[in-house]
Amino acid sequence: MTTLTALARAHAVESGCAQPITTVRHVHVADRPFACVPLALAGEANAPLAALVGDERERPRLLVVHQPRDRDQRFGFAHRMGQLFQGYIARFPSVVQERVHESTRPVDGPQLWVPNPRSTAFLKLFGRSTRYRSVDGPYPVEETVPRLGRWLTQFVHEAEYPGQSMLLEATTVLTQHWATGQSAVEDAHLPALMAWLLTPDGMNGRAAALAAEDPVTHPPAGPATDPTFDREVLAPAMAAYDAASNPVARRTAKERLESALRGQLAPTWDLVWQAIGLMRQLPPGERVVKRWVRDVRSNQTFYLRLNDGSPPQPKRDGAVAAARRLSRLERTQANYEAQRAFDDPLVMAEHRLAGNAFVGTVVEVEVDRFTGKARRPLIKVRTDDPVSLVSGTVLDPRRERQKAEILEVEQDEDALIISLELAGGMGNKTKEPPPPRSLPTEGEEVCYSALSDEFKRDGDFPSLDETPWTHGGPPVPVRVTNEDVQEDWS
Template sequence: MSTLVALARAQAFAAGRAQPITTVRHLHLHERPLVLIPLAMAGEANAPLAAMLGTSRDDPRLLVVGQPRNRDERFTFTADLAGEIVPYLDSFAAGATEAVPVDRGRDVRHRFVDAPQVWVPNPGGVDFLRLLGRSTRFRRTDGDNPVPPSVPLLGQWLTFLTSAAEVPGSQLLVNTVQALGTHWATGQSAAEDNHLGSLFAWITSGAAAAREAERGPVAGPATDPDFDNKVLAPLIAASSPDLTGAVRELLLPTWERMWASLDLLRALPPGARVGSRWDSDRDAYSAFVAHLIEDGTPQPRRDGAVAAAARLQRLENAAARYAVQRAFDDPLVMAEHRLTGAAFGGVVTLAKADRIDDSGKRPVLRPRIMVATTETVRVEPGASLTSPARPAQKAKVISVTPTATGFDVVLELSGGMGRKLVAEPGSVPAVGEQLLLTTLSEAYRPGAAFPDPADTPWTHGGPPGVS
């Protein structure tokens, strides 16, 4: 937890109401999301009990397993669930595509202009879908105990979505409590924030309403023990048709809160870099659709050593990129980096936009500016800084001089000014401009070179050693 978030939590506790910790929305909101609330039976490992889902707030679809311990009924439920989810996921692959230049414009690839977005209430919902995907994507459609073709296809889709959910900044599968918690801080613990009803009440009504919401129905996938003992167990034992009504009554409050949460988030303006992350999600969706068409094999049960290492590096790079993008988009997020000395703000007091460096083989444009700041500067000469206003431009620290009110920082600029020896208008900060500078950078991080799996030792999946 960062210092400013901890302060916001203390303020929320004192005020009895959640406090905003961002100025913009840091995720894409689809115009037609699929809201999905899975429910599992207590005491049974990922045994589905019900699911409420749909793309319209006024038209929830409810699927219920009358006897969760009955294997046939569970797979009938899964087939029905596939019949609701897979057409939604497939529908975006029937839409238009757009050309994306690659290899510095020498080639193009195509991606779909839109992609699906699935919302679940909490991290438990993501875990439920991950386990459901793992248990269904290898199911056979022939032989003993066959299942409809839509069942293993659903498993592949769920595995794809839950894998995407592990990527920081991905917006294909979103859990609602995480989305809300990214934008508001409450006066309760992080564990209590996983209760959607309580978290939502902190944001919309305050602490008193949150305490009341804690006694309300859960948001799945686990059920409340009192509900299990007093309501669910007798209805299942009697195979009562009233089971559907009881489950609907249990899930409807969560359904309404999820759609209301979308409304809360939609009221925030989107961050400038949200669109680029959604472009990456559309790339991932397009690639997976191509895999289903060209290959169609299910994802492996577990990654090999090389694939796992490569995936870990991708996740680390995505986490670093997401943190930088959030800071560049949002002054409140950047404020945390200013506290730690990773960023500072000031005003340009001197600027020489036409400075030419002719010490090398050919002359290059290297303007210099001086920035006066009252903040503590914790960077050394030679450090490379970036301004969120000009992310393609690098600012090399030439000197840092203490003054009576703070520091004067002399910077040498490169990049983002055109290819001539004259800077393009506006590309060099002018005297009097307020400037924010940071050690954070959106620069591309090249991936490491991993060996071919066949070149790894047998302990890591390669060929066995020869004695």
């Protein structure tokens, strides 16, 4: 939580309207996203109850497990979901055909939308519970089941890296772009959050959000169902299904169960697509596409692995994989933070407020200044920002290859004058003047920060086979063992 976002929340409280906290969109919205709204049976480890899935808003596919404790039905659900999801992925040549992509051209690729982080957690466990299932042995499942498990695992794992757009959670994405007049706890409830963003005419956001907290008219976005729904609707409907003794009764009971579950899912389905629509209306940040291409590539790589007989993802990372992962997470986080700020003045404003960045006017430029043979121009920038930087290297995203070294910070009445020594990004010729616009000019507005979107190489890690014994030795490849198949299901 930053002061700017907190202030936006205060504005939202007073105005009754959600407030933007970015000027651009920081995620990619695919042309044909795939939405998945899962529901789980309360109390069970990971028992799917129902889901609405699909890539067409008008044609959601309803998947229902009529008796969630029944193992066959559960895998039947996974099978149908696997068919739909893998059918969806197969439609993207960017993933299923080997092709190298230009790094900045937008490509069409698969994107998964869920309502909230809990749904992601559910899919993560569902991936874990399906990816080791065997197509033969005592409890054989369809080939689609372990494949779905591996795809879900791929999406959920990649979603842990900041700035990705492969798997998007509606509540997370929306709250990264708007502030409401309620707390983060209440924002986690998709109906209440959307009530602030798409407030019905004649209401204010707060009143609309309060109305959206009624679980009877606004079912929770899952995967947990409302307890009174469980007690008053679901439990009797399931009991009727279990007790049905003839085909007519069974069909009736089945229909009733399905219509009850559809009634819980459909409002959330609509909200997810409304969220997608809202995000589409925002102009994308300049660097968003670069990250999206990386997402598509990751899926392409994964698709190849899936088909070359590689084992499923392990239950836990080995030592080397964990260290690599952590290092990648840190680098991705730093790059994403920089990219967001470079793309969006409002995000940069947060860094300015924190004193790590400043915007100001160039008041003096000394172009012909040399250190040895190297041209080292000096500029002075006057800024009103509360800068706390006193030394170090900064850069302006409009001249990303030009480093600026802070030499001096002077107070000038209410403002600061910052002297910067520039290096790089101005051609190599010392005799000739630098190319036009390669250097800031007097009167120009500049923005310098300590952020950097520089590509950083992966640290040096031993290969998996060379994992030292102190760290457990080389990981044993995952096999589908009888133990996993034996897991007796609750």
